[in-house]
Amino acid sequence: MTDPAVELRDNGMLVALPGGMAYFNYYWLRDASLDCFDPQTLERVFDCSALPTPPRARSARVEGEMLVIEWQAEDQVSQVPLSLLREVQETGRPADPAALPRKLWYGDHLPEILRIPQQAVLTSDTGRAALTRALIEEGIAFVTDMAEDDESLPRLVNAIGPITPSAEGLFFDVRVEIAPTNLAFTAGPLEMHTDLPGEETAPGLQFLHCMANTVEGGLSLFLDGAAAAMALKAEDPEAFALLAGHDIPFFYRHDNWDYRAHQRVIETDVDGEVTGVTISQHLQDFMDLPQDLLDRYYPALVRFIRMMQEDRFVIRYRSQPGTCVVFDNHRIVHGREGYVAESGLRHLRGCYTDRGALRSTYRVLARRGFTGAEADRVVA
Ligand SMILES: [Fe+2]
Numbered sequence: 199m200t201d202p203a204v205e206l207r208d209n210g211m212l213v214a215l216p217g218g219m220a221y222f223n224y225y226w227l228r229d230a231s232l233d234c235f236d237p238q239t240l241e242r243v244f245d246c247s248a249l250p251t252p253p254r255a256r257s258a259r260v261e262g263e264m265l266v267i268e269w270q271a272e273d274q275v276s277q278v279p280l281s282l283l284r285e286v287q288e289t290g291r292p293a294d295p296a297a298l299p300r301k302l303w304y305g306d307h308l309p310e311i312l313r314i315p316q317q318a319v320l321t322s323d324t325g326r327a328a329l330t331r332a333l334i335e336e337g338i339a340f341v342t343d344m345a346e347d348d349e350s351l352p353r354l355v356n357a358i359g360p361i362t363p364s365a366e367g368l369f370f371d372v373r374v375e376i377a378p379t380n381l382a383f384t385a386g387p388l389e390m391h392t393d394l395p396g397e398e399t400a401p402g403l404q405f406l407h408c409m410a411n412t413v414e415g416g417l418s419l420f421l422d423g424a425a426a427a428m429a430l431k432a433e434d435p436e437a438f439a440l441l442a443g444h445d446i447p448f449f450y451r452h453d454n455w456d457y458r459a460h461q462r463v464i465e466t467d468v469d470g471e472v473t474g475v476t477i478s479q480h481l482q483d484f485m486d487l488p489q490d491l492l493d494r495y496y497p498a499l500v501r502f503i504r505m506m507q508e509d510r511f512v513i514r515y516r517s518q519p520g521t522c523v524v525f526d527n528h529r530i531v532h533g534r535e536g537y538v539a540e541s542g543l544r545h546l547r548g549c550y551t552d553r554g555a556l557r558s559t560y561r562v563l564a565r566r567g568f569t570g571a572e573a574d575r576v577v578a
Contacts, residue, residue, distance in 0.1 A: 201258065201259035201260050204260065206255050206257075206258065209254075210227070213260075213265060215280070215284055217284070217288060220286075220287040222286075224254055225252070227267060227276065227278055228269070229242070231277060232276075232277045232278070233276065233277070255268065255270070256268045256269060260280065264279060265278045265279075294561070295560065295561050295564035295569070296560045298331065298334050300337070300529075302422055303336055304425055304511060305421070305509050305511050305513055307336075311332075311336070311338055311339060312336070313342050314328055314341055315341070315342050316342070316343055316345060316350070316353075316354055316522075319357050320354070320357055323568040324570075326357055326358075326559065326568070327560065327563040327568035327570035329341065329357075329570070330556055331569065331571070332570070333358075333403065333556055334560060337525055337526035337529040338420060338422075338523065338530050339525075341354055341524060344407055344520050344521065351369070351405060351522065351547055351549060352549075354405065354407075355549055358403070358551055358555060358556055359403075359551035359552060359554075359556060360551060361549050361550065362401060362402070362551055364393075364397065364550060365394070365455045366379075368549060369548065369549045370548050370549070371383075371546070371547055372546040372547075372548060373544060373545040374544075379452045381480050385413075385536060385537050385538070385539035387533070387535055387536035388480075388533045388534040389503075389533055390419065390507065390512075390533040391479070391533060392423070392477055392528065392530075393478075393527050393550075394450055394481070395478050395481055396449040396458055396481055396483075397457055401527050401552070402528065402550065402551065402552035402554070402555075402556070403524065403555075403556050404526075404548060404550055405522055405524050405549050405551075406522065407522040407548070408517040408518060408520070408521050408545075409519060409546065409547055410543045411516065412543050412544070413538060413543065413544045414537060414541040414542070415536060417534070418515055419512055419513070419514055419532060419535065420512070420513050420523075420525065420530055420533075421511040421530070421531050421532075423477070423506075424472045424529050425511060426502070426506055426511050426531070427442075427472040429505065429511075430464075431472075436494075437498035438498075440495050440498040441463040441464040441499065441502055442462065442463075442464040444462070445460035445461060446461065446463065446485060446487065446495075447459075447482070447486055448460070448461055448476070449482075450481055458483065462476065463476055463502065464502075473528075474528035475531060476528070477502075477506070477531055506531055514535075526553065528553065
């Protein structure tokens, strides 16, 4: 018996949903059936390639909140939740609590950035949800009142995800070194950049824990690269198209390592929305785009770099000991003003985790009801 809310076709069926009749392919429905998933591991244990013939429904009906399907060549009766079908009808995919829209920000945003004590992140789901949500939406947050012991930073990182190593190891120390392997480890100014674009996949989420800062100068600089890129799109669409349309080479090279990778300065999704930026003049390799294309590419890059020095985008502040800034290294562009090395001590300890871990942690929290929304923030 087939329900009037369902209309069977050769390769799929139409199902009446609140948004109208929606078409679903039979393979997709067979794969989405509840019985395809192992209740213990939650993994899919159904192999669609093992079916002797393509799946085709014999009948289908809506029962409560389930679409119930009987198949022509199988005894199996499948159940697919209507809630899943509704989500796919609305957005093309199952709902993702971590798919929060980006909130672009500008040079006046410093007072609005989330500031949350380390203890709130370590000891409460509310605090962890507030931090992870801010990092997804705004790409930056400050964790204050950091404990001073050596395990303080890893404790914070592990509240979000495992520490991911770089060529520097699990941690790196930003301070003046005798034989620096990176401009960051000098007292000179550090132009606006994202970290380590020479790695195959640049680090996702960066932590910089300020351990000491008594020097003259050395202000920390941050901007929202997505906001700057969207401004470039509005003000110079041709430059935007060049930076979003071509990969350029980056490196990280010293005595014992030689990383090389190509990255796109502006990354976009299918809708043309900016999903990330990669910029680092001090780790940019010899350009290998065709030389005549460089006639147009370099001016576009220079324009974008200059935009990233404008006050309308940049926040400047003095890093405070005991505070850890956390930011999305594929979106937030950072730098530092030069300082007088002899005037005191400036020491930031850093490490990375990845953005997949950030979103995973947020989804688990959201599933338990901790969304990090405004009301939760007050509690945090
Ligand atoms: Fe950096």
